Amino acid sequence: MRILLGVGGGIAAYKSAELARLLMEQEHTVQAVMTAAAQKFITPLTFAALTGRKTLTDLFAIEAAIEHISVAQEHDLLVVAPATADLIGQLANGLAGDFLTTLYLAFTGPVVLAPAMNVNMWQHPATQANLETLRRRGHRVVDPGSGYLACGMTGPGRLADPETIAAAIAQELRRRTDLEGETVLVTAGPTEEPLDPVRFISNRSSGKMGYALAEAAAARGARVILVSGPVHLAAPRNVELIQVRTALEMRNRVMERLPDAGIVVKAAAVADFHLSKVPDQKVKKTAARVSMELDPTPDILAEIGRKKGDRLLVGFAAETQNLIQEGRRKLESKNCDMLVANLVGGSEVGFESDQNEVVLLLRTGESIPLARAPKREIADRIFDEVLKLRLALHAEHGR
Numbered sequence: 001m002r003i004l005l006g007v008g009g010g011i012a013a014y015k016s017a018e019l020a021r022l023l024m025e026q027e028h029t030v031q032a033v034m035t036a037a038a039q040k041f042i043t044p045l046t047f048a049a050l051t052g053r054k055t056l057t058d059l060f061a062i063e064a065a066i067e068h069i070s071v072a073q074e075h076d077l078l079v080v081a082p083a084t085a086d087l088i089g090q091l092a093n094g095l096a097g098d099f100l101t102t103l104y105l106a107f108t109g110p111v112v113l114a115p116a117m118n119v120n121m122w123q124h125p126a127t128q129a130n131l132e133t134l135r136r137r138g139h140r141v142v143d144p145g146s147g148y149l150a151c152g153m154t155g156p157g158r159l160a161d162p163e164t165i166a167a168a169i170a171q172e173l174r175r176r177t178d179l180e181g182e183t184v185l186v187t188a189g190p191t192e193e194p195l196d197p198v199r200f201i202s203n204r205s206s207g208k209m210g211y212a213l214a215e216a217a218a219a220r221g222a223r224v225i226l227v228s229g230p231v232h233l234a235a236p237r238n239v240e241l242i243q244v245r246t247a248l249e250m251r252n253r254v255m256e257r258l259p260d261a262g263i264v265v266k267a268a269a270v271a272d273f274h275l276s277k278v279p280d281q282k283v284k285k286t287a288a289r290v291s292m293e294l295d296p297t298p299d300i301l302a303e304i305g306r307k308k309g310d311r312l313l314v315g316f317a318a319e320t321q322n323l324i325q326e327g328r329r330k331l332e333s334k335n336c337d338m339l340v341a342n343l344v345g346g347s348e349v350g351f352e353s354d355q356n357e358v359v360l361l362l363r364t365g366e367s368i369p370l371a372r373a374p375k376r377e378i379a380d381r382i383f384d385e386v387l388k389l390r391l392a393l394h395a396e397h398g399r
């Protein structure tokens with residue numbers, strides 16, 4: 001594959017020469033791009049000698065006028081190692097003052113960032129906020145290791161090993177195309193069930209998990225249909241967005257599109273009850289108590305489970321207690337291949353958060369706990385396991 005290696009200006013820049021060598025050994029083509037600060041630590045010649053290509057450094061060189069665009073288009077992945085605090089800030093905010101940062105904006109493929117800096121700089125809220133922005137954008141951050149730092153302090157901040165960075169690159173390269181040819185149907189968000197023309201019942205789902213799943217699937221090459229309840233999120237790129245309001249509308253639109261889909265991920269928090277006959281006029285305020293009889297909504301996941309065919313079906317279960325037992329019960333009763341069990345209520349993860357912590361329950365009996373991570377990373381891990389399940393099922397059928 002063709003890899004762009006961005007080198008930032010930190011003492012760890014010398015280690016990125018080792019990364020260049022390792023990537024060359026793995027038979028990648030490597031194009032190094034250095035910032036001005038990086039050249040204070042190590043010379044462009046080092047990378048040119050290792051990669052067999054001229055190192056790119058100057059945005060304003062005559063031949064560079066258009067080069068950052070063509071270079072961006074010609075490569076499969078951009079890795080920045082070391083990613084300094086300054087570079088991370090520039091990338092997070094879209095500043096484009098030199099070749100590397102301009103190239104980053106012109107690049108549409110996967111991005112891997114390997115930060116390295118002093119421990120206080122790493123822990124600074126500004127650095128962490130910028131990294132959160134980059135993670136949410138779908139970029140892979142290879143966390144620094146802990147240990148002795150060049151500044152004399154000890155703690156997190158050391159550039160990850162070249163092998164660890166190369167392994168993350170290999171995984172991101174696989175994820176670039178591993179859903180090509182698939183159609184993934186994702187549902188997201190809450191539903192709103194009207195009580196009268198102005199009132200409704202709903203729930204605390206933000207839709208962030210479902211949108212992260214849709215984004216991840218699209219970035220991995222899938223055709224994505226996202227059926228979404230009302231949320232305050234921007235439509236993901238390269239995704240067909242179908243907006244609905246009620247559980248019944250969601251059911252109808254999902255069933256219409258089901259024949260197209262090979263993988264269905266039901267992340268929506270669908271209302272379980274609704275008022276089947278909604279009054280035409282606003283219910284008047286009276287002193288008397290009002291009571292309403294609610295009927296169950298259609299269980300979309302269970303219906304898909306009954307009509308599953310050879311689709312892969314992933315359900316979600318948000319529980320406030322007995323997470324695993326409830327999750328396993330739903331996995332079975334709704335005929336899912338995977339159930340993403342998610343403890344909600346009172347925690348810092350789950351419904352409205354950008355982070356999540358879940359357990360993947362598989363039809364094979366396996367349980368995979370996923371540590372707390374941004375929803376976009378959780379989404380990628382879910383698709384990694386979905387693809388493994390697909391391979392296992394093919395092998396089973398092939399026998």
Ligand code: C5P
Pocket residue numbers: 187247266267268269270271272297298299300301302314315316317318330
């Ligand atoms: O049974 P419970 O609602 O907890 O199951 C959650 C799973 O079922 C989620 O995947 C959700 O999208 C789906 N569901 C559904 N239709 C409903 C209720 C839940 O598809 N009416």
